[in-house]
Amino acid sequence: MLDIKIKNIIYNNGMRKLLIILTIFILALSRVYADTALMRDYDGIEVPKGSFIQVLALQDFSTAYSDNTNELKFVCINDVFEFETKIIPKGTVFYGFIEKKNEPVIGTHGSMVVRITKMVFVDGFTIPIRGYIHTKNGNIIGGEMTDPEVYDKVPHYQEKIARHFVGVLQYVPGETRKMGEHVTVAAGANLLIVLTEPAYITHTLTD
Numbered sequence: 001m002l003d004i005k006i007k008n009i010i011y012n013n014g015m016r017k018l019l020i021i022l023t024i025f026i027l028a029l030s031r032v033y034a035d036t037a038l039m040r041d042y043d044g045i046e047v048p049k050g051s052f053i054q055v056l057a058l059q060d061f062s063t064a065y066s067d068n069t070n071e072l073k074f075v076c077i078n079d080v081f082e083f084e085t086k087i088i089p090k091g092t093v094f095y096g097f098i099e100k101k102n103e104p105v106i107g108t109h110g111s112m113v114v115r116i117t118k119m120v121f122v123d124g125f126t127i128p129i130r131g132y133i134h135t136k137n138g139n140i141i142g143g144e145m146t147d148p149e150v151y152d153k154v155p156h157y158q159e160k161i162a163r164h165f166v167g168v169l170q171y172v173p174g175e176t177r178k179m180g181e182h183v184t185v186a187a188g189a190n191l192l193i194v195l196t197e198p199a200y201i202t203h204t205l206t207d
Helices: 002-041
Strands: 045-047 052-057 072-076 080-082 085-088 093-102 111-120 126-133 151-159 165-173 190-195 199-201
Touching: 045 080, 045 085, 072 111, 093 126, 126 199
Parallel strands: none
Antiparallel strands: 045 199, 052 072, 052 190, 072 093, 080 085, 093 111, 111 126, 126 190, 151 165
């Protein structure tokens, strides 16, 4: 009789432990499933292609001494909002490099194209992006035509009174132009980043 009671106690304790283990396992599985579902359904906030972000250059860079090995940094100077949500806070740092550089030649100043690859929030969270430092010249910094080396005098005739042609001398650019110069962007320069692909903000900061 005593043996039966002991066996019943052992059996009951074993069943109780099994139920506890099963309960913990089911709760843990439910938590993992819920977290996975949330991650799957959350795509972040999309900043559309073509958006502009105002930044300051944190260092000088130039066609004279910079190349694609130099990491360039730019800091966001204003909070960027989408409706009431702050998606890019002031102080976010953007990283990039010189994707293409042209040395100055006769007739054309030096030029460069700066590609932006990522942004880093003040808490260290990093989001990859694709963009460029924007210019009206197809995102090319510099590359303008140089001034003429000389101006030639060319007569220009106009018909005036009494059917006589009266000529005047005008200065027109000569055939040759000056040697181009290097282009430099100074630290602290106000610049614009333009996104060439949508950026997905999967992280926000709260004040």
